Amino acid sequence: MSTLADRISGLFFLLFGLAMYLWINPNFIETVDSRNIAPSTLPNIVSIVIAASGAFLTLKPTQHQVRNPILMAKTGLYVGLLTAGIYAMSWFGFEYVAPVLALAIMWLIGERRPLWLGLGVVAMPAIIWFLVTQVLGRALP
Amino acid sequence: MKLKSKLVALAASAVIAMSAPAMAQDWKPDGPLTIQIGFGAGGSTDTMGRVLANVMKENTGWNIVVENKPGGGGVAMFTGLSQRPVDDKTIGMGVSIPVLVQLVQRGDQLPFDIDSFDYLGTVAKAELALVASKDAPFDDLEGLIAYAKEQGTLPVATMAPPQVLMMKQTMSTTGAEFNLVTADGGAEVMKLILGGQVLAGFGSGEHYPYLESGDMKVIAGANQARLSYAPEVKTFVESGINAYVDPVFFLAMKQGTNPAALEAISAAIDAATKAPEFAEIVQNAVKGDPINMGAEGTRQMMVDGLANAKILFAK
Amino acid sequence: MVDLSTILAGFGDAFSLFNLAFVLFGVVLGQFVGAVPGIGPIMAMAIAIPFTFGLDPLPAIAFLVGVNKGGLVGGAVPAVLMNTPGTPDAAATAMDGYPMAKQGKPLKATKMALFSSVTGDTFSDIVLITVSAPLAILALKMGPIEVVALIVFAFSILAGLIGNSLTKGIIAAALGLLAASVGQDPENFTPRLIFGYWDLFDGLALPSVAIGMLAISEILHRLSEAHGNMRPAIVAKDTGNPDDRRVTWAEYWSCRYTMLRGATIGTILGALPGIGSTAAAFMSYAMTKASSKDPGSFGKGNIQGIAASESANSAVVGANLIPLLTLGIPGSVGAALIISAFMIHGMQPGPLLFENQGRLVYGLFGAMIMANFINLWVGQLGLRLWVKVVSAPESIIFSSALLLCFVGVSMATSGLFGVAIMLIFAVIGYLMASFGYSLVIFIIAFFLGPRFEKSIAQSLALTNGDLTQVLKSPVAVALLVLSVVSVVWFLRKNAQEDAE
Numbered sequence: 001m002s003t004l005a006d007r008i009s010g011l012f013f014l015l016f017g018l019a020m021y022l023w024i025n026p027n028f029i030e031t032v033d034s035r036n037i038a039p040s041t042l043p044n045i046v047s048i049v050i051a052a053s054g055a056f057l058t059l060k061p062t063q064h065q066v067r068n069p070i071l072m073a074k075t076g077l078y079v080g081l082l083t084a085g086i087y088a089m090s091w092f093g094f095e096y097v098a099p100v101l102a103l104a105i106m107w108l109i110g111e112r113r114p115l116w117l118g119l120g121v122v123a124m125p126a127i128i129w130f131l132v133t134q135v136l137g138r139a140l141p
Numbered sequence: 142m143k144l145k146s147k148l149v150a151l152a153a154s155a156v157i158a159m160s161a162p163a164m165a166q167d168w169k170p171d172g173p174l175t176i177q178i179g180f181g182a183g184g185s186t187d188t189m190g191r192v193l194a195n196v197m198k199e200n201t202g203w204n205i206v207v208e209n210k211p212g213g214g215g216v217a218m219f220t221g222l223s224q225r226p227v228d229d230k231t232i233g234m235g236v237s238i239p240v241l242v243q244l245v246q247r248g249d250q251l252p253f254d255i256d257s258f259d260y261l262g263t264v265a266k267a268e269l270a271l272v273a274s275k276d277a278p279f280d281d282l283e284g285l286i287a288y289a290k291e292q293g294t295l296p297v298a299t300m301a302p303p304q305v306l307m308m309k310q311t312m313s314t315t316g317a318e319f320n321l322v323t324a325d326g327g328a329e330v331m332k333l334i335l336g337g338q339v340l341a342g343f344g345s346g347e348h349y350p351y352l353e354s355g356d357m358k359v360i361a362g363a364n365q366a367r368l369s370y371a372p373e374v375k376t377f378v379e380s381g382i383n384a385y386v387d388p389v390f391f392l393a394m395k396q397g398t399n400p401a402a403l404e405a406i407s408a409a410i411d412a413a414t415k416a417p418e419f420a421e422i423v424q425n426a427v428k429g430d431p432i433n434m435g436a437e438g439t440r441q442m443m444v445d446g447l448a449n450a451k452i453l454f455a456k
Numbered sequence: 457m458v459d460l461s462t463i464l465a466g467f468g469d470a471f472s473l474f475n476l477a478f479v480l481f482g483v484v485l486g487q488f489v490g491a492v493p494g495i496g497p498i499m500a501m502a503i504a505i506p507f508t509f510g511l512d513p514l515p516a517i518a519f520l521v522g523v524n525k526g527g528l529v530g531g532a533v534p535a536v537l538m539n540t541p542g543t544p545d546a547a548a549t550a551m552d553g554y555p556m557a558k559q560g561k562p563l564k565a566t567k568m569a570l571f572s573s574v575t576g577d578t579f580s581d582i583v584l585i586t587v588s589a590p591l592a593i594l595a596l597k598m599g600p601i602e603v604v605a606l607i608v609f610a611f612s613i614l615a616g617l618i619g620n621s622l623t624k625g626i627i628a629a630a631l632g633l634l635a636a637s638v639g640q641d642p643e644n645f646t647p648r649l650i651f652g653y654w655d656l657f658d659g660l661a662l663p664s665v666a667i668g669m670l671a672i673s674e675i676l677h678r679l680s681e682a683h684g685n686m687r688p689a690i691v692a693k694d695t696g697n698p699d700d701r702r703v704t705w706a707e708y709w710s711c712r713y714t715m716l717r718g719a720t721i722g723t724i725l726g727a728l729p730g731i732g733s734t735a736a737a738f739m740s741y742a743m744t745k746a747s748s749k750d751p752g753s754f755g756k757g758n759i760q761g762i763a764a765s766e767s768a769n770s771a772v773v774g775a776n777l778i779p780l781l782t783l784g785i786p787g788s789v790g791a792a793l794i795i796s797a798f799m800i801h802g803m804q805p806g807p808l809l810f811e812n813q814g815r816l817v818y819g820l821f822g823a824m825i826m827a828n829f830i831n832l833w834v835g836q837l838g839l840r841l842w843v844k845v846v847s848a849p850e851s852i853i854f855s856s857a858l859l860l861c862f863v864g865v866s867m868a869t870s871g872l873f874g875v876a877i878m879l880i881f882a883v884i885g886y887l888m889a890s891f892g893y894s895l896v897i898f899i900i901a902f903f904l905g906p907r908f909e910k911s912i913a914q915s916l917a918l919t920n921g922d923l924t925q926v927l928k929s930p931v932a933v934a935l936l937v938l939s940v941v942s943v944v945w946f947l948r949k950n951a952q953e954d955a956e
Contacts, residue, residue, distance in 0.1 A: 006621075009891040013627055020634070030250075030646040035321060036916035039641035039648050042909050046630040046637075053627045062621045064892040067677075074680035075886060082858070082879055090872050094863065102855045109682045111851035120852040128863055136503055137204040139172050141866035141875060182502075183786050183795035192800055195509050207506070212658035213645045220654040243645075250647075252654060296918050302645060322600070322917045323643045325910065328785045332729070335783065338599035338918060350784060350806030425802055 003061035010057030017051025081105065094140035098125040168405040170230045173204040176392070177222065179215025179235035184326065185346045185426035186215075186390060189264055190234045192422040196413040203409070214239025214301040216251070219393075223253035227395050229402040233258070236267060237443060238388040241450040242303045255447055258393035260439035261407045264414055265423045265431055267388040269304070269363040270371070271297075272348045273341040274334050275356055282361040282380040285341060286317045294318040298330040298342030303386050306454050307363060307377060310384040331357075345388070346426055370428045384453055387446070389432075391439050407436045466818025469514055470826060478515040479823055482522020483830045487838050489523075490530020493671055493857045494864025496543040496663070497527020501793045505800075513801040513816060518823035520797055524790050525577060525827045528770050529835050532569035536762070537562055537846045540671035540857065544662075544903070545733040545769040547670050547896055548741040552754060552761030559757050561700045562843045568703050568759050569766045570835040572715050576767030578828050579719035580726060580774030584781075585821045589810075592782035595727045600914035601926055603730065605935035607908045610735050612939035614897060615946040616742035622947065624893050631888075632898040635660055636905025643913045655873045660881075663868040665902060667861055668881030669895050675854050676886050682854070688847040703759075711763035714744050718767030725768075726775025729787040730907045733772035735900055740768035746949060774824070781805055781817060 021044055029040040066072075085101040103121045111117055132138050176194050180186040187209060194205040210218035215235030222233040243251060271282070279285045289295035297319045299305050308319050322339055324330045327347035333339045334357065341360055351357035352370075362368040362376040365385045378385050392410060394403065413419055414431040423431045434442055469475070482504075489500040500523050508516035527543075535541035536553030549569055556565035583591065598606070611629070618625030638649045639659030650656040718740035725736040744764035745754045754761050776787035777794070784806035786792035798805050803813055810817055846853055865878045885895050919925035926932050 005891055006624075009893070010623075024649070028651060029641075029648050032644045032646055035643060036921070037641075037643055037909070037913040039644060039646050042905075043634060043637045043649065046633045049630045050627055050634070053623045053630070057621075057623045057627070060623075062624075062892075064621070066892075067890040071677075071680040072890060075676045078676055078679050079879070079883055086862075086872055086875055086879060089862075089875075098859055098862075102859060105679070105855040105858065106851045109679065109851040109854070111849065116849055116852050120855050124852070124856045124859060128859060132863060132867070137173055138206060138503075138867055139175075141862060141872050181792060182789065183792035183799070187796055188799040191505065191796065192509075195506060198506075209502075210658060213640050216645070217640070217654075217657040220657055224654050247646075294920065320917045320920060322914045323910070324914070329729075332596060332779075332783065332785050333599070336596035336599055347784065350804050350808050354807040356807060421802065422800065425799065425804070 002063050002065065005064050005066040006061030007058050010054045010059075010061060013050050013054030014058060015051075015054075017047045017049070017054055020047035021051065078105070078108070081108070089141050095125070095129055098128070168399075168401040170203055170402070172230060173206045174230045174232065174406070175206045175208060176232045176234055177208050177210045177218050179210060179212075179218035179233065181211040181326065182209050183328070185267070186234065186236060188426050189390060189419075189422060192419055193234075193264060193410070193413050196416045196419050197409045200412050200416075201409050213243065214303075216240060216243045219258070220252060222393075222395055223257040225395065227397045227399075229394075229399045232261065232392055232394055232406065234264075234390065234392045236388045236390055237446050238303050238386045238450070239301050241443070241446045242306065242454050244447060245450045245454050246302065255440075255443045257396050259396050259398050259403050260436050260443065261392040261394060261403065262410045262414070262436060263389050263391040263432055263434045263439050263442065264410075264419075265390045265427050265429060267345050267390065267427050268368050268370075268429070269343060269345050269386055269388060270348065270359050270368055270374075271341055271361040271363060271377075272334065272344050272352075272357050273360050274337070275358050277340055277358070277360075279360070280358065281375060282311075282377065282382070285360055286311070286315050288340075289317040289319060290315075294320055295341075296320040296322055296339040298322045298324045298333045298339040300324050300326055300330055300343060303454070304343045304363070307382075307384045307386070310453075311377070311382050314382050346428070349428065389434075389439075389442055389446075390427075391434075391442070393439070403436065411435070462814040463818045466815040466820075467822040469815065469819040470518070470822025475515050475518050475819075475823055476826060476830075478511070478519040479522040479827050480830050480834070482519040483526035483827055483834050484838075486523040486526020486528075487530035487831070487834055488526075490527035490542060491533035491838075491842055492530075492860055492864075493534050493538075493540055493542050494667055494861035495867075496531065496864075497524050498789050498793070499663075499864060499868050500527055501790060505793065505797055508797060509800065513798075513803065514819045514823070516801060517794065517797055517820055518827070520794055521820065521824055522827045522830070524773055524794075525770075525824075525831055526834070528577070528773060529570055529573050529831050530838075532573065532762075532766055533566060533839070533842045534671070534857075536565045536569055537842060538674075538853070538857075540674050542667070542671065544666040544670060544899055545737050545772075546765075547734070547899065548737040548765035548769070549762055550670075551741065551765070551896075552756070552758050555755065555757035556759070556762070561757075562846075563701045563839060564699075564703055565757075565759075565762060566839045566843065567836075568707070568711075568762045570832065570839065571703060571708055572711065572718070572763040572766040573770040574828055574832050574835075575715050576719040576722055576769075576771035577774055577831075578825075579716075579767075580723040580771035581821070581824050581828065583723050584774050584778055584824075588778045588782055591727050592778050595729075595779055596783070598728050598931070599929075600911045600918060601929050602931045602935070603728070603911040604908065604915055605926075605929075605932035605939075606728070606731065607904050607911065609935045609939045609942070610731065610739055610904065611901075612942045612946075613739045613742050614900060615943050616746050616949070617738065617894065617896060618946075618950070619894060620950070621892070622950075625897055628888065628893045628895070628897040629901040631893075632901025632903075633905045633908075635665065635898075636902045637909070642906065642910035653873075655871075659906065660877060660902075661865075661869040661874050662903075663865050664874045664877040665881050666899060667865055668878035669885035669899060672858070672861060672878060672882035673885030673889060673895070675857060676882060677889070678850065679854055682850055687850055707759060711760055714740075714760050714763045715767040717743060718764045719771040722768040722771025723775040726772035726787060727778045729776075729779055729785050732788060732903055733769040734903050736772050737765040737769040738896060738900055740764045742946075746946065751949070781809055782807070784809075 088097045178190040330342035359371045414433040531543040531546040535546035535550035539554040541547045725731045776791040779785040
């Protein structure tokens with residue numbers, strides 16, 4: 001039971017290394033009539049190292065305990081939220097998405113006090129907007 | 142609510158944009174203009190780009206941001222430029238030769254060609270030289286070749302594919318052998334020469350202080366004409382190797398940019414290249430005067446350069 | 457050689473109220489942006505350069521040096537207080553700084569970071585001012601073969617940080633090298649592993665990877681732990697002991713060998729272009745841990761760990777100016793930006809700079825010394841402010857930090873593409889940390905990878921692929937032997953620790 005985490009990650013890296021070496025590297029790296037070191041040399045070597053180490057870890061795992069799965073699932077939720085935020089920014093721009101994103105994150109954390117919500121949702125994005133566009137003259141994402 | 146008002150604003154601005162074609166003289170960028178420089182900070186392109194941006198900013202009042210996008214002698218930056226949507230405010234600044242050579246060598250793999258851009262103008266020509274330490278046992282290209290033959294092989298530092306091709310041309314013409322060491326830019330070439338790891342290398346301006354101090358000497362000019370600062374030194378062509386490069390610093394935007402924007406920005410660049418403060422920095426960076434071929438002239442330079450590069454550098 | 461009157465005139469130029477004001481402004485700006493997550497000193501310098509156009513050369517460059525030095529001090533702040541290093545070279549500082557902050561000694565930890573940073577910085581400045589010319593000549597003798605050996609040696613020192621599983625350490629390092637190989641290959645400039653995304657042609661952007669892995673992944677973890685009853689982002693429980701709010705002279709003095717070692721490592725690596733401050737910080741940290749009588753206390757709030765990391769990464773910045781001023785060769789992106797500023801002001805760094813512009817160079821040295829004192833003074837005030845700021849509720853700290861990272865990375869990489877890469881690496885970093893893979897080993901391998909591959913290619917070109925040529929370089933041979941010794945030694949030490 002306690003060696004499960006290492007067996008899973010070891011197996012993953014075994015497959016990942018093999019996939020890189022057998023499929024991704026040959027297809028996404030050009031071959032050239034190289035002079036000293038081919039473009040694929042280093043990626044191939046490290047792919048093999050990853051696969052071999054993964055196999056070794058699967059066979060000889062340590063007692064590593066993975067983080068609490070419930071916490072990891074919660075992290076997944078935040079990742080989804082941030083992904084949606086980036087996607088929305090590409091459509092509507094930072095100044096419209098940032099307050100919504102900040103509100104969502106703060107609400108998920110459990111913040112309900114109006115003062116802090118106001119600071120995080122209105123004041124912070126406004127300060128960032130002012131500094132970036134007005135003081136530095138740069139574009140926001 | 143927010144979303145809705147944003148959409149309304151979008152629609153409104155679209156209507157305005159369509160109903161009133163902007164004129165060049167009253168065209169203004171909506172937001173900061175960005176000049177993306179195809180080389181890292183600290184080099185001659187970077188220096189000229191930053192000063193150009195500053196002079197343009199002073200003249201026009203536009204906000205201009207300078208970014209470094211190094212990689213592949215500018216190919217990374219132009220690739221990125223060709224892949225982004227037309228926004229009327231992103232300008233690329235690079236050097237012609239590395240781009241043209243990549244187009245000749247691997248044009249089918251690059252996502253752009255010379256028609257992918259609208260050209261704005263040029264700022265200067267670069268002079269490329271093969272230099273060596275003052276103690277090197279040769280003084281010109283013939284001497285270098287003879288020494289390489291005598292030694293069996295000789296290490297030479299390059300910083301971009303065109304220089305590799307020039308040295309390969311030298312090898313096939315003369316039968317001499319060179320070990321070509323790829324360096325990360327001109328500063329590293331100088332380091333390799335000074336450290337004695339290579340005997341010669343290419344410099345596009347990084348070698349000036351060492352010429353002045355007497356630590357280095359010029360072996361050959363790599364342009365079509367002789368070097369302005371070392372007119373006694375022969376070029377590759379004069380030494381019997383049919384290869385030269387004439388790099389030009391130029392600016393371009395993505396093809397399909399609003400003609401009013403092109404005209405306004407092109408005019409701003411032209412005005413900036415005439416400013417004395419810009420001439421001074423060009424003099425420092427390339428030991429020459431600013432040269433602006435204009436929008437049409439720049440396109441012609443690229444078209445002619447491509448035809449020329451095909452002859453010189455075809456595989 | 458520069459005569460004494462030029463030196464004195466240069467220092468005289470520097471110590472004017474006008475320059476003092478610019479150095480002060482630069483340091484304040486640098487410390488501030490260094491401490492804000494997502495924006496580092498490099499970004500700050502890139503933004504600041506246009507503002508220096510109108511200035512005379514001395515205040516302009518003094519200002520930029522101030523930004524750079526201030527940024528180093530500021531960078532340690534989020535690393536110590538929140539475990540979210542804003543710049544990768546502060547990641548080693550977080551390893552002991554954050555545990556200390558959690559023990560209720562945030563001010564002590566940040567102050568130690570400040571003192572050791574200024575100490576390391578001053579050390580390398582003194583080396584720069586006194587012996588830069590001979591050092592630069594030594595650095596020139598480090599050719600590609602020696603650089604390969606040096607990077608191998610750096611990797612071998614990192615074996616001391618691998619922890620309980622060698623296999624996992626190797627995987628983390630290999631993944632870092634793999635990530636580093638995205639983009640153009642070092643010799644033929646072909647696109648590699650970019651999957652049609654031409655934005656990757658120049659490689660995965662450093663800010664995206666470093667901030668994603670080190671800062672965002674930690675914030676993600678902390679978000680998942682947060683819940684309804686609002687806590688401050690750091691629990692600054694007052695221990696009541698005034699010694700926990702300051703660094704006593706005895707504590708500072710007990711770190712003298714650690715700081716001296718860190719400053720020496722940083723100065724050497726800074727004088728050799730291309731290795732960088734992150735590797736210096738971790739090498740110093742690993743060596744300090746290895747030579748300690750109580751290695752088990754590292755990572756749990758040992759003040760020596762902070763001293764080791766900060767003295768080394770700060771020393772790099774001063775030493776970076778050695779090849780810059782004497783040879784015109786930048787040792788880092790920050791140094792390249794300073795060269796840019798030199799050239800814009802009409803000066804070419806290189807062999808004649810001291811002769812032609814001696815007065816200005818010594819003016820710059822004067823400004824650097826001034827900046828160190830100002831750093832110390834501003835830091836004392838600023839740290840209190842930052843400790844107050846992060847005692848705000850975690851809800852607002854984390855949401856604001858995320859927004860700032862979005863904006864900072866988007867500015868540094870010009871667009872949302874870089875932000876998306878940042879989030880991808882945050883997820884990778886989170887998963888790696890969850891399954892017990894070292895993030896710092898990944899990051900260092902990622903940093904050193906391109907230089908490593910390029911130097912190997914150069915070495916092969918120089919030797920015609922004949923590896924016996926390596927034996928002709930005593931420096932390379934010595935470094936390689938040392939690497940083997942250090943790996944064996946670290947592995948035995950790790951095994952002993954496990955046995956205990």
